[in-house]
Amino acid sequence: MPTNFVGWISTLARTHARSLATVAVREGLTRIDAIDAVQEAFSTLLTLPQARELSLDDEGAARLMAVLVRNAARNIRRRRHRSRAHEPLDGAMELPADAPSVDALLAAAEEHVGLLGCVSQLAEIQRLVVTLRVLDELSPDEVARALGLTAGHIGVLLHRAKRALVDCMERGRAEGASDPG
Numbered sequence: 001m002p003t004n005f006v007g008w009i010s011t012l013a014r015t016h017a018r019s020l021a022t023v024a025v026r027e028g029l030t031r032i033d034a035i036d037a038v039q040e041a042f043s044t045l046l047t048l049p050q051a052r053e054l055s056l057d058d059e060g061a062a063r064l065m066a067v068l069v070r071n072a073a074r075n076i077r078r079r080r081h082r083s084r085a086h087e088p089l090d091g092a093m094e095l096p097a098d099a100p101s102v103d104a105l106l107a108a109a110e111e112h113v114g115l116l117g118c119v120s121q122l123a124e125i126q127r128l129v130v131t132l133r134v135l136d137e138l139s140p141d142e143v144a145r146a147l148g149l150t151a152g153h154i155g156v157l158l159h160r161a162k163r164a165l166v167d168c169m170e171r172g173r174a175e176g177a178s179d180p181g
Helices: 005-026 031-047 058-079 102-121 124-135 140-147 151-178
Strands: none
Touching: 005 031, 005 058, 005 102, 031 058, 031 102, 102 124, 102 151, 124 140, 124 151, 140 151
């Protein structure tokens, strides 16, 4: 069993990224959209209650990831009204010359996974404030009304949540630097 859950996710991503992207392309996505589907599937995996237990079963995790990617690809196609014929696979995937490298994409995905883990460690009210203010882009007044708090209290909660996220991410980087595997 990996000593580090995020490390296991990273290994899973590195090992299966190409085959998972292939699953998304077979569902009719472009190669670039396939990367989005793979990232969405990893995000979904992290929200599953049994995600940590899957680190004991790499084969089962890979099969689950293929299903999650297939569903994510279908959802992306539906959301973007892209019903078109599936693109045949004729060899390796080629990305545009200006596309970020696979290593850069994996590093960004690892950072995203780390941030999701840190957000999950926040107190419930802080998670709500971060979600509403940062992700849903609501104003402090709108968040205050939604949560029944004052705008000033929302500001304090957001400030504390940001500080906790920065501290958590720095701890994760420090642990990653000291963990050779």
